[in-house]
Amino acid sequence: MNEQTNLYDKVVRVTNVYLGPAADRFIGRQVRNHLHKEPDEISEKDLSNLIDWIRVAVSLLTEDSEIVEEYTEQLSLLAHVNKNRSSNPNNNEAV
């Protein structure tokens, strides 16, 4: 599995906690509609932009701002972990 696909899977895995079976389709739509890419093409550079779009979209789905914050924080952690891993290629611990 390449790194880009891995990142997409990680984003979907985090999203699954909030959107369940709709997670894959939700992230796929955000990537295609807002980043104009195929889901398996996203990279770390896209993550921050993607998180912004996700925050907007999820705010339309729930009025519970705590859930929105928690979700986007989890995604942001993903960005940090990926950044740390890039700077330390020996660290292969999964998120």
Place this chain on the structure above:
Amino acid sequence: MLRKPSVLTWYIVLLIIGVVLALVLPTYPSLLKVLDITTLDYRLAIFTLILPFAIIWFSAFYAYDKLEQYAHKLHQAKEGKAFKNIADGVRILAWGLVIPIIVSLILAAISARNPGFRSAQIIIDNYLMLLVPLVGFTYISRGTRTLNVLVKTRPGLIVTRLLVLAYIAIGVLFSHFVIHNSNEPINPYRLSSWLLIFTIIVPYLYAWFIGLLSTYELWLYAQKTQGLIYKQVLSQVAGGLVIVILGSICWQYLSGVFEAESKASFSAVFIIFYSLLSIQAIGFGLMAFGAKRLKRIEEV
């Protein structure tokens, strides 16, 4: 090429047909005698029922429209077929609130002119009433079963036992009341005991079991599925469907037990049936609200 009429169009057409028939067609004198009311009282009662019925029918049609739209969004997803089946079942329940009333009004008018047709009218009314939960609950059950397979869950032993116990109590009491009523000097069902047992009681008991089981399966799916936001929204749909199915079962139960010739007072029957319909309307409303939010998850 002609466009398929929208759900709203169907609703308006059926409502107009129902209102016109209710206000124009004659009713049979024996009903007025049993209820101890005049024709004017009957028309006034019908008139006061128009607005509540319009609201109840609207909530049912709106709910199945929203569920169908959501199922359409999911057509390629794993759970798409399950929600399509549930939407089909809810559509049958929604149409089942309207069509039997329209048919019954027409048949009652025929009976009013031709009293010999009264028995046929009652038999057709009863079978039509039975057909709605039988087909509707079967579709819903197919959907909820598929959802349970997807989350790899099965009904628990204790809940299944309680469900069977409640179902047996409901079933035995229903059978007792129906058989007891059929032994009255004027059999309100116009069917022999054997026909009554095998073509009315058994199919109703089957439909109710399927209905009760689907409410439990849907509740299980809502508990076992993942996703904080998804679960919140799904619980609204599940809660709405549970209310609709239970309300529908109570309605059919009481319709079967209190036939037209029963000794219950007009106002008591009026209040009980109106309350049950209102409960179903709340269920349909909750379901529509949840389905709308589920659909939004698939759109943003």
